[in-house]
Amino acid sequence: MPQLRLALNQIDSHVGNIAANADSVVHWTRHSAEQGAHLVAFPEMMLTGYPVEDLALRGSFVDASRTALRELAERLAAEGFGELPVIVGYLDRTEQAVPRLGKPAGSPENAAAVLHRGRVALRFAKHHLPNYGVFDEFRYFVPGDTQPVIRVRGVDVALAICEDLWQDGGRVPATRSAGAGLLISINASPYERDKDDLRLDLVRRRAREAGCTLAYLAMIGGQDELVFDGDSIVVDASGEVLARAPQFSEGCVLVDLDLPAARADAPEGVVDDCLRIDRVILSEEPVEPYEPVVAGGYADRLDDDEEVYDALVVGLRAYVRKNGFRSVLIGLSGGIDSALVAAIACDAVGAQNVYGVSMPSKYSSEHSKGDAADLADRTGLNFRTVPIAPMFDAYMGSLGLTGLAEENLQARLRGTLLMALSNQEGHIVLAPGNKSELAVGYSTLYGDSVGAYGPIKDVYKTDVFRLAAYRNRAAARGGEIPPIPENSIVKPPSAELRPGQVDTDSLPDYPVLDAVLAMYVDRDQGLDAIVAAGFDPEMVAGTLRMVDAAEYKRRQYPPGTKISAKGFGKDRRLPITNGWREQA
């Protein structure tokens, strides 16, 4: 059987930054070539970044992607990689589609091309378009109708893009019908908790359906609220894993494969789902047999807490860097949320680039002020204290506020203070809100919701505790000082906006609250189903009322790392003016 050394470049790209993305392709193609690769692949929409959202509908952006692709082909050849086929995702358009209402303007395509000898040897578009959760691809793209197959060193390689593997029909059976010896799928599949297990099962199943070796190339990095976790996988035709790449780590997965030689009577024409086989012969001559072979390796899986924590770090790092910032600013209350955010920030951008500010009021306890200072000591972040009493007194003198207005005022004075320091010193502000409090609206709009990014906005409070404990354990194991003060973990959560206030004055205990929220928010279950699961009907009804009423606040909350299938970001769309109330 012919051998083939495959290089799967599990790397990041930056939406819109086409020049930098093209540089990345050249850099990693050079690396792949130096490692002796015979075929090189890059992720879905590598050249434009993913997701481009409405930029797909701007003709000049599509033009820029098309031009960059042609220039990239020429540049790769000029740099000596012309004979090495390179698969790269980009944004294209089709000239065949008839413009009509209901079709995306300009007929954009989520496309990929094979670059070879300075030219675009073959191009194709994603066939199955996802339009659920965080995806809106019916809005942006017209589907591809070909089954691309390239012959590389005597091996027929079928190609697919992301959702082509997830949905039934289409390119997986078409790969079998086309008689290909290898199926490569390039992806930009957003991270979700436990999705790695799902993906592995999917890839193994699809390899058996396609009847050939399957290489699944994942993206790594972050874009706005999405995190890409890597975890590229290669399996043989029986579903046995040949290689698995690390999670949350950029690099080139190199693997030697023994593949069937292309059939002399390779099928042509239209196969499954009306896909027309588009076959291009790049090179017929098999590679000379060689040894030793590269086994690809099998990276250890992260445990659940480590995986989520790393997702938060990668998401934050990408957001800060891609927005052109170097440093972050966090209000430190001494509580667990801001402490976890600070620990994540130190891991993401380095403690020397993390600025913390304690903003005590007359309701702040001594231990809170001490806990904030302790966190700063433990992590080495930059720390200062600015009391809000003078600002508070100025407002109270003019307005004479009481109750909730007085409570919210304190949070808003802190938000204004953080933004003033951000504007003056150039840091990006991080919002400390967790998913539990955002879900029920237990936060102050323009107060603690202030910030350009909310690292833990999709993390329930019970998980905040777990992740803080995990991070401290990991530090202790590594012989470092645990970053998060024990006191921040064990004391009862409180907003400290009035004397003696604790969260449980207003909310159910967090383990109960989070269990209800997971059913209502994450799994779209209704009141009856939640009560049937054994929760107190009055508590459930009250909680759902809070969630329904909090939509406006959530819309004003900054983006943050998504770590579950249904959160408060792009994959949840509710009306604000919402008369709907679950009834007891």
Place this chain on the structure above:
Amino acid sequence: MPQLRLALNQIDSHVGNIAANADSVVHWTRHSAEQGAHLVAFPEMMLTGYPVEDLALRGSFVDASRTALRELAERLAAEGFGELPVIVGYLDRTEQAVPRLGKPAGSPENAAAVLHRGRVALRFAKHHLPNYGVFDEFRYFVPGDTQPVIRVRGVDVALAICEDLWQDGGRVPATRSAGAGLLISINASPYERDKDDLRLDLVRRRAREAGCTLAYLAMIGGQDELVFDGDSIVVDASGEVLARAPQFSEGCVLVDLDLPAARADAPEGVVDDCLRIDRVILSEEPVEPYEPVVAGGYADRLDDDEEVYDALVVGLRAYVRKNGFRSVLIGLSGGIDSALVAAIACDAVGAQNVYGVSMPSKYSSEHSKGDAADLADRTGLNFRTVPIAPMFDAYMGSLGLTGLAEENLQARLRGTLLMALSNQEGHIVLAPGNKSELAVGYSTLYGDSVGAYGPIKDVYKTDVFRLAAYRNRAAARGGEIPPIPENSIVKPPSAELRPGQVDTDSLPDYPVLDAVLAMYVDRDQGLDAIVAAGFDPEMVAGTLRMVDAAEYKRRQYPPGTKISAKGFGKDRRLPITNGWREQA
């Protein structure tokens, strides 16, 4: 030819408020019956409101809609309207769809039912689903595959929902194939500037294609960012207009039609676009010939400024009421934007429910303070003054801010002040930003962007001036005091955040800026195309850079009335971390 008196109820509904919406249907059915109607229709998704967004994916909400529909049928019969067929839009699900990845969970349908004799006589789902602009219906609904036809008093009436008319194929040709004598389309079609002309042309064209009289029933009111402008239309088979309802006005359009008797050999089976004719006979006996007949009437069209102004009033009024507020709060700077917002608010909720607060700083000019007070005098809104000097001094004493940080601080102190009054007194805060400044990011996040609703967020600055002049003219015509001080209209726009500041320090002149924005934002044209239209390349490049960089601020901006096809609300989705820059 048989006669038929049709009642098209051009009314509002409230998303999620199913009980109130059902009450509305009963109220207007009674009215229709009292007027002698033989067939009654209500808008698309009347029973649930439109758009329900992700509520469609919550099974308990779909259940609530289905149950409410059955109860409504029984209630109408119990109240004596059982013999009167009532067409009403609602949310349903299909049990026939096979659940699979890529299909909406629970298989929801954008449905409509014909209620008759206490039962659901017929039901069907929208066939063409819009998935562009503000629409996401592939995310929410599975399409209907029938062509519903009801026989009412010997006339065959085909039914359709909104997009079924807009897209080619489907129910319009199927109506002709089914040999129907009348096509009724129920709609929730959002307002866009100049859409009334488009709609009239569409309805006339589709009537000719269907070969029968066409009744287009529109919704009226507002839901979040969407405004529904009414403008129901009835045309005959040649496209001649028989009736046209007023814009922005709730009511029942009553029209007597002479319609062909149902054919004895009425077709059955599958017709155009694989639609299966679903025919239900409600009553065969034609109505006894009667006179006099109701002509339907042709309401005068509003002129362009009046139309846009009314859309802003209707949108704001709906948002305030549907969110359960009675009064609004506005920061009054003396400038044109807040003056126009105040005028709109007085028209929407009454001056007695409008609270204005002037928050001068040391940079506020005397004429600005005077102009704000003058506005209050002219309109009769509730007015107070709270200087921000004490708060400003408190921050400056602690932080020593300079430059932009000092400028933004003033705007944020005002935002905090408005929210404090809102929390204390219960008003909803309105944000005064216009589309021009939001597009280029010429605003302060958490400052002048504070508010629950931005009435003019989709109105360019040049249109702000036009609308202010229009409103004053209209007042003068009506013998009222023009609400907006002439000085607010004629003085050079300024943020007054530093001495002598004017907008043109940072921005091109507004007529030029708005022309560029209309090409870039509204029509998705690129730099080359805009420069080719005759604008200075450097100015264009600088403007596009500002727009590209402002996405994060815009996402944090509150909802507001949409008045054009592409604004900064739901119909524009861009990445925040955007490396894309149009190059000169």
